[in-house]
Amino acid sequence: MKKSIILIGFMGAGKTTVGRCLARKLGLSMIDTDYYIEQTQKMKISEIFAQYGEAYFRDLETKTIQHLIKQGENYIVSCGGGMVLRSENRDLLKTLGTVIYLRVRPETVASRLKGDTTRPLLQGTDAEEKIKNLLTLREGIYEAAADVQVDTDGLLPEEICVKILNQI
Numbered sequence: 802m803k804k805s806i807i808l809i810g811f812m813g814a815g816k817t818t819v820g821r822c823l824a825r826k827l828g829l830s831m832i833d834t835d836y837y838i839e840q841t842q843k844m845k846i847s848e849i850f851a852q853y854g855e856a857y858f859r860d861l862e863t864k865t866i867q868h869l870i871k872q873g874e875n876y877i878v879s880c881g882g883g884m885v886l887r888s889e890n891r892d893l894l895k896t897l898g899t900v901i902y903l904r905v906r907p908e909t910v911a912s913r914l915k916g917d918t919t920r921p922l923l924q925g926t927d928a929e930e931k932i933k934n935l936l937t938l939r940e941g942i943y944e945a946a947a948d949v950q951v952d953t954d955g956l957l958p959e960e961i962c963v964k965i966l967n968q969i
């Protein structure tokens with residue numbers, strides 16, 4: 802097994818919470834790519850999207866993974882939901898470690914993210930429809946990017962964490 806573990810999946814899939822659990826159990830540092838980008842840019846994700854656009858944010862995601870590869874250390878990495886949209890990023894993630902796809906149903910995402918104002922791609926009317934459409938578009942990309950796929954619906958973060966540890 803490659804030693805870094807990378808969590809991918811849709812917004813609201815629980816990547817950060819599950820990542821913290823894995824980091825604790827494995828004694829590894831946890832990197833949340835959204836948090837890393839916000840800290841290094843000193844801006845919120847929503848401000849980066851509003852001021853510079855999505856493509857600029859995607860460049861920052863690529864640079865983040867390149868930086869982690871360069872560090873040469875083992876991490877638990879929780880990725881922003883769109884990290885795998887670029888094929889370059891999918892290749893970089895596989896170089897970095899074992900990629901785990903946390904699969905979640907759109908209804909679960911909609912109820913978890915009800916009223917959320919931090920995700921630029923889900924703002925405006927009919928967030929539920931946006932979630933369904935985006936998830937349909939992305940499902941195959943997440944699957945292609947992953948070494949391991951985990952169904953998470955109905956499971957607590959701790960249970961997902963244990964399920965991952967049993968599968969890798």
Ligand code: S3P
Pocket residue numbers: 810811812813835846880881882883884919920921922
């Ligand atoms: C995005 C997911 C977000 C964040 C940005 C874009 C996406 O991260 O990177 O709003 O395109 O799916 P989370 O998956 O942590 O919400």
